[in-house]
Amino acid sequence: MSTITPEVTWAQRSSTSEPEKNYVFLTIVATDVPESDKQLDLQPTKLTFKGTSTSKKVTYALELEFFAEIDPKESKIHHTGRDIELVLRKKELKEEFWPRLLKDNKKMHFLKTNFDKWVDEDEQDEAPDDEDYMSKMNPMGGAGGGEGGFGGIDFSKLGAAQAAGGLPGMEGLEGEGESSDDDEEDDDMPALESDDKAEASSSSKKIEEVS
Incomplete structure (x- = not known):
């Protein structure tokens, strides 16, 4: 060489x-x-x-x-x-x-x-x-x-990136978290509907008894 x-x-x-x-x-x-x-x-x-x-x-x-x-x-x-x-x-x-x-x-x-x-x-x-x-x-x-x-890696720059709206490649994590919360709320909705039906049924029975 x-x-x-x-x-x-x-x-x-x-x-x-x-x-x-x-x-x-x-x-x-x-x-x-x-x-x-x-x-x-x-x-x-x-x-x-x-x-x-x-x-x-x-x-x-x-x-x-x-x-x-x-x-x-x-x-x-x-x-x-x-x-x-x-x-x-x-x-x-x-x-x-x-x-x-x-x-x-x-x-x-x-x-x-x-x-x-x-x-x-x-x-x-x-x-x-x-x-x-x-x-x-x-x-x-x-x-x-x-x-x-x-x-x-400059961690000070990473911190600044987080403050500015998230790190590269991690977009949507915040949105995914929000979707998860929404899903949980959606899952609770049928139970509320059932409660409304139960109340309506109870009211009907009371009306029949009065009649």
Whole structure:
């Protein structure tokens, strides 16, 4: 099986006072690599990755030595069937962007700018908020976010769906309950009719006795 270097895209943010806004977006485009086969080691100065694609029948291998140190414990990851997304927390709080991702300034054919995430250094304050993107990320070394044991179900959204008129696939349950009550009421009706007949019969007998 052949070994290839996966495509890597990146962008960054910087801050002198807020660590959570001082990071690197890093995406490793490695398709259909099972979680069980993923080998990823993140260190303060470098990242190594290896994994085999079940669809492309190739092994991806990658080693990156960063321009400056990152904090692995504060970094995050999101692994999908298409790629592996990471948010790497820069160790040093600094207003200036890294001039490049890697320590070596040699141009790497597999490394590209993530233009969907990139903003200029002086336009960061006007950049869209990354909260939605961050919400799907998991801490390095542990499960979390939307990949828990319930298949990514957001129970807060389920609660909202209930309040808004029921859960998908459960339409009619309320109606069925109402029908059941109606049926019970319908079942009681003949008994009332019998009571009316009994009263009518009793009245007739009394009239005959008087006559």
